[in-house]
Amino acid sequence: LKIETRCVSDMVVFALREVLTCCHKWRYRVAEDRDKMCYKLLQLCHKVLTFSENSKSKVVLFVTHFLLHSGGVKAVLSRLCVGVDTVNELTSLDYSTVNSTSVVETLKLAFQVIDLALLHKKDQSNTPLEKALATFSGSLTSACTGKESIHIVTTIASYCFHHIDPCIPTWATNLLKRLAQVVPMSLFACLGQDAVPIRDAYVRRLSSSVEDIELKVAILELITKSVDSQPGLLDLFLSVKASDRSKPGETGYVLDQESCLHSTLKLFNPDKQVPHSTPRLQYTAVALLAALWKVRHDAALCAVRTQRDFWRSITKRLFSHVHVDASENIKAESSAYELDISSQVMQIVAMEMYYVVSDKVDKDLIDVLKDFSKAGGYRTWTKHLESLVTCTDSLTTTSKTTPLSPVLVEAQLSLARGWKSLLVVGSMDHLESVFQLSSSNANTRMDILDGLLQALESQVKAGAEHPKSLTIATELSALYLILMRKWSSFKEDTVSRLGTILQLIEHFSFVPTVQLQSHIYSSLLLLIRAARQKEDHLEPRFLLSLIRHVNVCLQDHHHNTRTAAKNKPETLAVYLMAEMVPCVSESAQWISTLKQHSLLMLMIRSLDEHLKMGTDEEFVEAILSFFLAASAANSGAAKALLVNGIAQAMSASLCKALDVMLCAGVQQSRQASEWGRIWQLALKLSATLLSTLGHAYVQFALDFVSVYDGRLLKVRNRGGWCVYIVHVCGCVVCVYMGVG
Numbered sequence: 001l002k003i004e005t006r007c008v009s010d011m012v013v014f015a016l017r018e019v020l021t022c023c024h025k026w027r028y029r030v031a032e033d034r035d036k037m038c039y040k041l042l043q044l045c046h047k048v049l050t051f052s053e054n055s056k057s058k059v060v061l062f063v064t065h066f067l068l069h070s071g072g073v074k075a076v077l078s079r080l081c082v083g084v085d086t087v088n089e090l091t092s093l094d095y096s097t098v099n100s101t102s103v104v105e106t107l108k109l110a111f112q113v114i115d116l117a118l119l120h121k122k123d124q125s126n127t128p129l130e131k132a133l134a135t136f137s138g139s140l141t142s143a144c145t146g147k148e149s150i151h152i153v154t155t156i157a158s159y160c161f162h163h164i165d166p167c168i169p170t171w172a173t174n175l176l177k178r179l180a181q182v183v184p185m186s187l188f189a190c191l192g193q194d195a196v197p198i199r200d201a202y203v204r205r206l207s208s209s210v211e212d213i214e215l216k217v218a219i220l221e222l223i224t225k226s227v228d229s230q231p232g233l234l235d236l237f238l239s240v241k242a243s244d245r246s247k248p249g250e251t252g253y254v255l256d257q258e259s260c261l262h263s264t265l266k267l268f269n270p271d272k273q274v275p276h277s278t279p280r281l282q283y284t285a286v287a288l289l290a291a292l293w294k295v296r297h298d299a300a301l302c303a304v305r306t307q308r309d310f311w312r313s314i315t316k317r318l319f320s321h322v323h324v325d326a327s328e329n330i331k332a333e334s335s336a337y338e339l340d341i342s343s344q345v346m347q348i349v350a351m352e353m354y355y356v357v358s359d360k361v362d363k364d365l366i367d368v369l370k371d372f373s374k375a376g377g378y379r380t381w382t383k384h385l386e387s388l389v390t391c392t393d394s395l396t397t398t399s400k401t402t403p404l405s406p407v408l409v410e411a412q413l414s415l416a417r418g419w420k421s422l423l424v425v426g427s428m429d430h431l432e433s434v435f436q437l438s439s440s441n442a443n444t445r446m447d448i449l450d451g452l453l454q455a456l457e458s459q460v461k462a463g464a465e466h467p468k469s470l471t472i473a474t475e476l477s478a479l480y481l482i483l484m485r486k487w488s489s490f491k492e493d494t495v496s497r498l499g500t501i502l503q504l505i506e507h508f509s510f511v512p513t514v515q516l517q518s519h520i521y522s523s524l525l526l527l528i529r530a531a532r533q534k535e536d537h538l539e540p541r542f543l544l545s546l547i548r549h550v551n552v553c554l555q556d557h558h559h560n561t562r563t564a565a566k567n568k569p570e571t572l573a574v575y576l577m578a579e580m581v582p583c584v585s586e587s588a589q590w591i592s593t594l595k596q597h598s599l600l601m602l603m604i605r606s607l608d609e610h611l612k613m614g615t616d617e618e619f620v621e622a623i624l625s626f627f628l629a630a631s632a633a634n635s636g637a638a639k640a641l642l643v644n645g646i647a648q649a650m651s652a653s654l655c656k657a658l659d660v661m662l663c664a665g666v667q668q669s670r671q672a673s674e675w676g677r678i679w680q681l682a683l684k685l686s687a688t689l690l691s692t693l694g695h696a697y698v699q700f701a702l703d704f705v706s707v708y709d710g711r712l713l714k715v716r717n718r719g720g721w722c723v724y725i726v727h728v729c730g731c732v733v734c735v736y737m738g739v740g
Contacts, residue, residue, distance in 0.1 A: 153190035188232030279337035336411035343418030373436035382451030477519035521572035611653035
């Protein structure tokens with residue numbers, strides 16, 4: 001049955017409102033019937049809350065709201081107050097009896113239902129369920145102190161003393177993890193005197209070699225979530241104390257015997273590693289360390305760094321190749337955790353090198369980075385980003401109807417971000433030598449740039465079928481742009497890189513993200529400027545390819561005008577053409593392509609519209625820059641501009657720009673400066689057209705000067721860029737007189 005049907009919805013509403021709220025008050029012939037009734041009702045809630053087709057359905061929202069706000073809160077919470085002693089007694093006598101089975105299964109469902117209800121919570125208000133969790137207590141006996149009327153949080157945490165069914169402490173710990181995230185109270189304060197015994201029980205189970213893996217994962221996730229919201233509980237588990245052997249003037253820290261970090265670090269030490277350690281368990285362990293580095297928990301970090309071979313053991317993943325197997329869901333999930341572990345390790349190394357002063361960085365970490373570079377780690381991981389897409393492409397060719405595993409795709413994105421963080425920090429001026437990425441390591445730099453470009457190409461090609469690949473490509477393109485700005489080694493082979501990036505643009509038949517386009521265009525801009533500095537002549541095919549793409553980009557801009565923002569794709573694309581035109585020797589081909597696509601007409605129309613409305617100054621400046629470069633490079637381009645009405649557009653539409661400059665106050669000085677640059681370009685363009693076209697442009701030049709004569713007289717007494725504008729206008733008149 002579908003839960004969206006009217007009949008099923010009505011039955012769910014009736015069962016919760018009329019039965020769950022009062023079933024615990026009814027009289028039953030047999031006591032076990034009460035547990036059966038409660039079990040069936042909780043099973044119904046669990047089924048609805050785990051309905052995966054539509055998490056925003058009305059029935060799901062109703063059940064969530066009912067559990068969070070209604071009178072059924074106490075009925076559900078009462079099932080959690082069975083207590084660990086009662087559960088131990090029931091399971092130790094005869095777990096197969098109906099009574100013990102129903103009680104234990106009801107307890108498991110209660111944990112899951114409350115966890116799901118808090119997970120589906122939409123608003124940030126303090127709900128009755130959260131208030132009840134903060135104040136609710138029952139006449140129970142603590143397993144630790146023997147006292148009665150303990151807090152419900154203590155009751156939930158006390159299930160860690162249950163050893164027969166590992167699901168019970170696992171689900172109890174998962175609920176504590178959820179409470180640590182959403183409930184505005186201190187769990188450490190709720191535990192009271194039971195805090196230390198409960199901590200010791202958790203640490204013992206975490207360090208046990210025969211304990212259930214899911215429970216260990218839940219414990220580590222609880223500690224990780226406590227990093228941001230539960231400082232008291234975090235310090236309880238970390239158990240870090242000041243060292244007596246620290247140097248004078250310095251405060252050292254060591255791990256206490258009961259610290260959870262001992263068991264966490266063993267997961268990375270091959271000699272002390274717990275048997276049957278899964279990638280998921282190792283990922284939760286490294287996620288805990290990454291969370292500590294993120295919040296800069298100095299005491300814990302100082303104690304962790306002092307552990308023997310810490311950096312060697314935790315960075316061992318970076319020296320081994322991760323084999324990605326997406327043939328089955330289980331193998332794909334395992335591969336995803338392997339990638340996530342590597343990503344978190346990269347984040348840890350990046351944060352350590354970024355925050356710690358260079359002369360205080362651990363020598364072991366410096367040696368690890370040297371060995372990483374010597375082993376070709378930069379080349380290996382950059383190539384690995386490309387091989388991930390190759391792996392997925394080979395899968396989709398066999399069965400295109402089978403979607404990629406979302407877990408594996410998210411892991412690829414996480415790896416791209418971790419690699420980006422590591423290289424961005426490693427490319428900083430004072431850290432280049434430590435990371436072996438200084439100017440003396442030019443080959444390593446070239447390998448990284450070439451590998452990133454190939455990985456970026458693979459991700460962009462895959463973006464048409466897998467949209468998530470575009471997010472990965474955005475991260476890689478941002479990294480590529482950052483490294484190009486920092487390193488000058490890319491200038492050695494600009495032509496080949498230029499061709500590769502232009503091929504990426506040809507795959508923009510789909511609609512990529514604005515950030516991805518901006519990063520790629522900015523990279524192209526750097527390459528073109530480098531080619532101009534080296535006086536390299538580019539082949540016309542580069543400009544022809546760019547013109548075809550700019551035509552599509554401007555068509556999209558003309559029909560779907562975006563809000564004003566910097567570095568828009570259409571603006572950068574036009575700037576690219578302005579930079580590339582002087583580098584192309586043969587002009588006949590690209591001029592004919594401009595005419596074929598009516599690109600000049602489209603750009604002049606956009607220029608006229610934006611000038612009249614006084615909007616999008618950057619786009620207007622980009623268009624005028626291209627017109628100036630094209631008319632200066634070839635007389636054919638100047639004639640094409642004149643035929644398409646550039647003179648009429650400038651003569652009729654620049655009044656708005658000049659009025660903004662004349663009337664600008666202190667708050668509008670930035671806008672006036674932007675329109676001032678536009679005026680400079682417009683006057684330079686008029687002077688260039690006049691010198692290039694000669695008598696054909698004389699009348700238009702006279703009309704241009706006469707239209708703005710009154711306004712230009714007003715700016716003579718103004719300083720700065722206004723004086724420069726008047727000077728350029730004088731140049732226009734001088735050129736006209738020379739022609740005459």
